[in-house]
Amino acid sequence: MDTFFISHGSPRLLINDKPARYFLESWKEKPFHVAPKAILVISAHWETTEPAVSMIKGTNDTIYDFTNFPKHLYEVVPLLILLFYLVFFNFHKLKYPAPGAPELARKVKKLLQKAGFNGAEEDESRGLDHGAWVPLMLMYPEANFPVCQLSVQSHKDGTHHYNIGKALAPLREEGVLIIGSGSATHNLRLLDREDVPTPDWALEFDSWLTQSLLLGRHEDVNKYEEKGPNAKIAHPEPEHFFPLHVALGAAGEEAKAELIHQSWGSSSLSYSSYRFMTGA
Incomplete structure (x- = not known):
């Protein structure tokens, strides 16, 4: 089974008239028409x-x-705006009551420990954060597939997360859909109005990422801070990029990448999303 990286956007994606929203709504008809047995989401919002x-x-x-969210968000976005979002969008009314996937979670932990990630833990209380429920609400609105989440380690690097993905590769053969949920570019300080042209730094990094994936340059992607143009501007914090490394690693060294969606939001937020085809 193939693996995927999805640029998930904010909860506003659920109501905004955006190409990224329509892409996710068409998920079962276009990118992925196979019904998974369970879904594992690597979310940028669990560190x-x-x-x-x-x-x-x-x-x-x-x-x-x-x-x-990254600490710098609270420095530039007043609490009043966050409260406005909470009230205006009635987030407390939105539910994504997908069943948990305890059997899958046990397998994930076992595979990670087998691969040397001996500190792997279980969390028996954490639900789905918006890195999972926002895209899944559009992709699988019936909420009828078991779902569990896997965290990222922002103090580590791309190779660490790629190796996590490699450890999880056997899950593909069991019908588990592995989704990395983050953003291809993610600099909240530099977001702007929708009608502002996408800045060069974002275009250059997004283009480099696509070309690197399509040409199979996995090592360059793992070392994106050295290899990618404007990498520190595109990702001042790494948590929204590391889910891509996990999904890529889970597809295997011979995986072929396909760009399955590309659009922009808030001027510089890339919604580029990828399928990693495994041939299995």
């Missing part, structure tokens, strides 16, 4: 010291997470 997997035995809670 831990060691890899952690959600172990929910009943129904996943929906987390309205505006407390786990």
